Amino acid sequence: MRFTLTKLTATLALSAAVALPSASAFAEGQLRVAQQFGIVYLLLNVAQDQKLIEKHGQQLGVPIKVEWVQLSGGSAVNDALLSGSIDVAGAGVGPLLTIWDRTRGRQNVKGVASLGNFPYYLVSTNPNVKTIADFSDKDRIALPAVTVSVQSRILQMAAAKQWGTGQFTRLDRLTQSVPHPDATAAIIGGQTEINGHFATPPYQEQELAGNPKAHIVLNSYDVQGGPSSSTVLYATEKYVKNNPKTYRAFVEALDEAAQLIAKNPELAADAYLRVTKGKIDRAFLLKVIKNPQIQFKVAPQNTQGMATFLHGAGAIKNKPASWRDYFFEHPALAKGS
Structure with missing residues (x-):
């Protein structure tokens, strides 16, 4: 019997994207983030649990209201971003390169940060x-x-x-x-x-x-070819330019979350369980978080290979000269690749 969750999931994802409130104009201090499932989104989980985005916003003089949206699949996430239903999209580097290529010269979608290196x-x-x-x-x-x-x-x-x-x-x-x-x-x-x-x-x-x-x-x-940042966050050029302090606070909050995870994986595990309401065993979760092959950091690593492949296969029309073509500039990302 054919697995029926595929059509159901597609319908729910589309419905979620359509149902999300659309905004015709951006306002500094507003941040709507779409994330998916798994520990690859732990930076967001910790930032949400510890109110780090709000903290860095206050330091910059901007009260930030954060809305968290759960979607599944790069297609649904990209549709939500282009419709104005969300401000920051969380998905794979593949969906980022696809939307970067298709919006070049228009919405100019680029990466905001990596969520870390994870073996899939x-x-x-x-x-x-x-x-x-x-x-x-x-x-x-x-x-x-x-x-x-x-x-x-x-x-x-x-x-x-x-x-x-x-x-x-x-x-x-x-x-x-x-x-x-x-x-x-x-x-x-x-x-x-x-x-x-x-x-x-x-x-x-x-x-x-x-x-x-x-x-x-x-x-x-x-x-x-080694550790790679396969899951990333991205936004439109308009959002980043119109919300410089919110954008800065967001990236700095993620950078702090990465440092917290490295110093205190127990705190990170508890944050994940609280935010996701997951049923996973805490000891099992900690073991996964401490996997030496996993690195939580905001600077992207080893993403150019995917870009080169997609261009060579004809999946994207524009060939980026480097990772900087499809990521916005921020000091925390300076050592990216």
Whole structure:
């Protein structure tokens, strides 16, 4: 039986984007942030829990009202940003590059900050699948948004390395748009056609612990050539220019959140549980947060490879000369790449 959450999720995401209040003009001190699921958004969780954005706004003389919006998939997030329903979008570097390319010379969407470096695992419960070359028409891979999400783009990069650039979409037919929590439930339960999931922490770790058949087929770091900032935040040029103090306070709050996580992962774990109301075991969560492969920081790292691939594959028309072309300038991002 076909997994029905795909259509339901798409409908809910679209409804959420449409239902969000639209604003025709920006006002300094207003900040509406869209985030998705997982520990990759921990900087936002800590900033929300500790009221860091409001704190830095007060230091700059601007009272900031923050609204938090939960969406799923880069497509829904990008639609919400372009419609004016949100001010800052949280999604993968793939969706950022897509919207940067399509809005160049118009809304000029660029990155505001990275959320850190995270290894994303492509997990399968099919014992016959050891590498991506083993996937067949019998397999179904869940990811946040087909062809647009960073997981989808990384899978395309892997396909290009396996079969050549002309075959980069070879595995797209096997993918389905499913939110991470639902896909994780499907992998652990093993009762749907979904037998693969390109996830994020902590969902991938939960799957590996919750289903003895679950195993890692692909690590995103192997595809991207090392630690990479795959999840980022971005906004329109108009918002950043019209709200310089709010923008500055936001980035500085995230930078402080990164420092807090490094110094006090226990505080970060508690913040995550409070904000997300997650049911994950605290000790398990702490272990994931302390994974040495995970780094929470605002400066992007190793994003140019994705940009080069997307341009070479024809997925974006404009080729960025460097990461600075698709990120706004801020001192906290100075050591980006």
